[in-house]
Every structure is written in C-alpha cells, then in structure tokens.
Amino acid sequence: MALVGPVFILMIVFLFETFLYFFVQQALDTATASAARQIQIGNAQGQAPSSAAFLSSVLCPNLSGLLSCGNVQLTVSTVANFYDTAGYTVPTKNGQLDTTQFPYCNAAPGQLVLVHAVYLAPVWFASFFSTAISYGGSAVLPIVSTAAFITESFPSTGTVSNGC
Helix, strand or coil: CCCCCHHHHHHHHHHHHHHHHEEEEEEHHHHHHHHHHHCCCCCHHHHHCCCCHHHHHHHHHHCCCCCHHHHHHEEEEECHHHHCCCCCCCCCECCEEEEHCCCCCCCCCEEEEEEEEEEEEECCCCCHHCCCCCEEEEEEEEEEEEEEEEEECCCCCCCCCCCC
C-alpha cells in the first residue's frame, strides 16, 4: 500500500490539472467569442483603442472569475484572406514568451479579422506537458482561443490602429 498511495495521489493531481485546462479552454473560448463580437459590430473602436484597454474593458469581464486577466495576451490583426492563415503559433524566443509579438489592430468596417487570445495557465507538472513555456520565471501552458470574422458595416467612431 505504501507504493500505491503516492502514485494514486499523483494521478489525482494530474487529472485535476488536466480538467482545469479544459475549464480554462472553455472559459477562454466563451470570452473570446463575446469580445470578438464587439470588434465585429464596431463597439470596440470607441471603447478600446489599445490592447490593454480591450482586455480590461471587453475580454476580461467575460472571463470566469477563477481566471486572472493578467495571464491573458491578445492578438487582433487584419488579414488579406482567411486562406493565408494556416495556423497560429504562440510566439516564443529561447523558450520564453515573446510579448512583443502580440499586435492589436482596431479594424475598420468590412475587414477580415483574426483574434487570438492566449491564456497562460500555470503548470504544476511541466514535464508532462511538452508545450509548456516560461513566462515571468515560471512554467506556463499557453491555451489559445481563436475567432475569425469579417467586421460589419458600422459607422466608424474611432481611429483605426496603426498596422491595419
């Protein structure tokens, strides 16, 4: 019994961590879809001119109360067509999260937009998760949620960000 107990406890903790990631993915998907809708209909132009403002006023209020807004990174970009966007890779440099690679583009009406929200979930057993990266000196698992859409024909109330 002395050998079975620690293995059983380790398995329970690992399962809890895995289920936590499923919860985080669902909460992030819901928040990203709601936030993307605000960009799509033009509400984000006036109330969120920057990535930080968008996170605090639009995306974070839709996150579950158990998730920290400080662990969210956001990319909002326009594209020429959806066929050129093969996939999204979390930007890293030397095993560290590269936070300079998260552009924010406040799109104009009729543009194709991609939104990537990345939640940096803490990892207890980094050796079990090969996709764990380092952020702020600790191991995190990047959980990504994506939304792609064409902005609606709305009256332009704000300025379009640089890089659009």
